[in-house]
Amino acid sequence: MIRTRVEQTNEKEHSAPVFLTSSFTFDSSEEMRAAFADENDDNIYSRFSNPTVQEFTDRMCVLEGMESGFATASGMSAVFASLLSFLKKGDHFISCNAIFGSTHTVITKILPKYGIECTYVPAADPSTWDAAVQENTKMIYLETPTNPGLEIIDLQAAGDFAKKHKLIYCVDNCFATPIGQLPALYGADLIVHSATKWLDGQGRVLGGIVLGNKQLIHDVYLFCRSTGPSLSPFNAWILSRSLETLEVRMERHASNAFYLAEKLENHPAIRWLKYPFLKSHPQYEIAKKQMKNGGGLFCFDLKGGLESGRKFLDNLKMLSRTANLGDTRSIASHPASTTHAKLTEEERLSVNITPGLIRISCGLEHRDDILNDILQAL
Numbered sequence: 001m002i003r004t005r006v007e008q009t010n011e012k013e014h015s016a017p018v019f020l021t022s023s024f025t026f027d028s029s030e031e032m033r034a035a036f037a038d039e040n041d042d043n044i045y046s047r048f049s050n051p052t053v054q055e056f057t058d059r060m061c062v063l064e065g066m067e068s069g070f071a072t073a074s075g076m077s078a079v080f081a082s083l084l085s086f087l088k089k090g091d092h093f094i095s096c097n098a099i100f101g102s103t104h105t106v107i108t109k110i111l112p113k114y115g116i117e118c119t120y121v122p123a124a125d126p127s128t129w130d131a132a133v134q135e136n137t138k139m140i141y142l143e144t145p146t147n148p149g150l151e152i153i154d155l156q157a158a159g160d161f162a163k164k165h166k167l168i169y170c171v172d173n174c175f176a177t178p179i180g181q182l183p184a185l186y187g188a189d190l191i192v193h194s195a196t197k198w199l200d201g202q203g204r205v206l207g208g209i210v211l212g213n214k215q216l217i218h219d220v221y222l223f224c225r226s227t228g229p230s231l232s233p234f235n236a237w238i239l240s241r242s243l244e245t246l247e248v249r250m251e252r253h254a255s256n257a258f259y260l261a262e263k264l265e266n267h268p269a270i271r272w273l274k275y276p277f278l279k280s281h282p283q284y285e286i287a288k289k290q291m292k293n294g295g296g297l298f299c300f301d302l303k304g305g306l307e308s309g310r311k312f313l314d315n316l317k318m319l320s321r322t323a324n325l326g327d328t329r330s331i332a333s334h335p336a337s338t339t340h341a342k343l344t345e346e347e348r349l350s351v352n353i354t355p356g357l358i359r360i361s362c363g364l365e366h367r368d369d370i371l372n373d374i375l376q377a378l
């Protein structure tokens, strides 16, 4: 695995330079031969490795407490690589039922074409998972908190389950970020991120990463090196700089979210509101045990259903209506009429996406400015 680091140049720049190059040169045919034969760590081609991408990867390894990683062009290419690097025709895996929409599409529409089957299990009830294990089960794939319903999965229970059945334990840690929780502490073998969200934090670039031990990530590397979902060095440079402010940003996102969730919980237009660190959250005790803060997202169900959800979005003056989350600016979304509109009503309800569900991604604005916009839109 390539491990070239970004060294300071003779210019003595403070911010690391960005290596926007497709390929790397060699002083001799012998040096080139040795690089291709994996006899040294030299960079060959940016689809395989790049120093700027490696800088981002190394920083993520430190944050997540993982040995190695491979950075990808988007969160979805990281999700896909984490599955396809380890699963083959005839294999089966288990996933929590509340899962990001495109991951659900990969699981239900794409993987079956390659003979890979999945069983969904209830996210909040690990006691039911044993029944889903088959002889050919290879992996358990989880997201916590889940998108958009913010269910919390017990990472320790999932780790014990993975160990008992000798499964690869993979966690999408996009919502909590390594500032909010560390799946590695609970035995996660693989951690997946959409770096597009909180890691970038300013809605600028797409990116993703898969982290794990050296052996597992070598398999991810071999898969990605040939199939080509590598992260652009420019995006890696942006993301590396973003990581320098991640902790400060996440503390503010989470304190804003907690403040707003408490203020809005009993609003007459709202049926229920979910935030992992509110006592009313059904998995509050688990959230408190495994998360350092409740994260930057909360969601609520509007009493008026689908129409009131659309009206709420239309009434907003400051919050953005956009298909993203994890930005400095607050964002509101209405999953039933947008990201999850293609699901049937029954499918949506099975993962707690009610017609009036609104998801708020809290930005870094003054908390009362966000609150006042939400209140006037309700």
Ligand SMILES: Cc1ncc(COP(=O)(O)O)c(C=O)c1O
Pocket: 074, 075, 076, 077, 079, 100, 102, 143, 147, 172, 174, 175, 193, 194, 195, 196, 197, 206, 207, 208
């Ligand atoms: C939990 C989760 N995983 C993965 C993804 C996919 O990330 P990307 O949009 O960067 O491909 C998303 C995107 O919203 C997400 O919310």
